[in-house]
Amino acid sequence: MRIVLVDSGIGLLSTAAALREARPDADLILSMDPDHMPWGPRSTAEITRRVLAGARAALAEGPDAVVVACNTASVHALEPLRAELEPRIPVVGTVPAVKPAADRGGPFAIWATPATTGSPYQRGLVERFARGTAVTPVACPGLADAVERADSSSVRDAVARAAERTPADTSAVVLGCTHYDLVEEWISAVLGDGVALFTAAGAVAAQTLRRLGAEARPGAPRTGALRVYASGRPAEMPEAALRYPAGALLAAEPVG
Template sequence: MNNQPIGFLDSGVGGLTVVKEALRQLPHEDIVFIGDQARLPYGPRPVDQVQAFTWQLTRFLLKQNIKMLVFACNTATADALEVIKPQLQIPVVGVILPGTRAAIKATKNRRIGVIATEGTINSGAYQQAINARDPQLEVISLAVPKFVTLVESGQYATPIARKIVAEMLQPLVGSGIDTLIMGCTHYPLLRPLIQEFMGPEVQLIDSGAEAVSEVSVLLDYFEIAAGNTEHRGKARFYTTASPKMFDQIAADWLDLTDLKAQQVNVTEEGPTCSMN
């Protein structure tokens, strides 16, 4: 048994959708989350830059004495996971493979849609992962970069959000998909609007939530789950930008009224912290 925290990293607040599921599934585990809001979005950035930024977030979390690392970001998973994972001594979990497995299990007509950032779509990570398991499955991929901006600006429940969701998803009309992977951890914050546009016949897959189920299994496999089942897990939150917007979205999404994120600098000179 191990009472060290689990670390979660993301390009912004989207990874909080993964944390929310972790708080539900793993109530006894301590959590440390960092969102790189100062440098988002990761989607349009070159691969080497995403890798460099993800390394910085990883090093920060390792200094928090984490026992497992979760890439709560699809772009980081696509571009950096296979580079960083072999160099760490702790288990590392991404969001792409768990989401892929869930979509393959869910589809009935063998037509799967993927919406994600430009970086994730351009990497082909989801299509490759799906077709590696079943080459006969058809995958329709669509980059919807404006979704990240909607979430990070706190506009994910506004009329403008409904309009942008409809415009961005229009290319999927008539595609025949029965399953749609939300291939960015920001997108579940827009889930009601995405479901409304796609219709009830399309099943949405939350890749982040699926990743937490894998985390749960690995905690038991490596025998590193929290030892005190009476302990209510604590969560610490960090952001590389101003904590104000982070706190507003996080408090709303996680229903944590006393949430106070810390602003950090994760550059190679080493992290420094300042309270909001």
């Protein structure tokens, strides 16, 4: 089994790690785009071009599935990518975990990039799954960039600012950017144990296996290889990625 994950940067690590835990025998190809990141401020046409380029760069690997492990990219480029690759290669997107947060009950917040916060896409998710629930959108400027650089000081500052804009009665926070998953423990430490965090990585990994007609086999032999592309070029895992548990987990594998 061979799975490509596409993102502008290391935000894809959390989904890749979830796939690795579910299928230690799967080959994972991480296609990042350091030459053109961040994608958030770019136009829909530009984001679509970058996502298509990231997926195409890894097609020579013969993937069985492609995962768009980025909320912003999924909003803008998922359908064009599906039009190009499906039904030959299933394409899986990333949707913020608004539904499970709403099902839990209680007021919740959605932390996301400024580009995603207040977007018609996010408003549509809230309207569809959380109607009648108090939902606070919280833009987190600079947080994804700080995570990408593994800049702990800037991460703490951005998390603190977001926490200040999160109502005191918030019972849960949806992490609406895959980069935020990498600092989940830091966010929990600021918000407190009483605030549940919802991420999409596990659900995306499970959906990928479903699209492949495969089951999770966490006890399978750890034979899956790891390959990395940087804006279309074969590369090594970014040094910043190794600062996070998900990156360290993935790096401790055969590299093909």
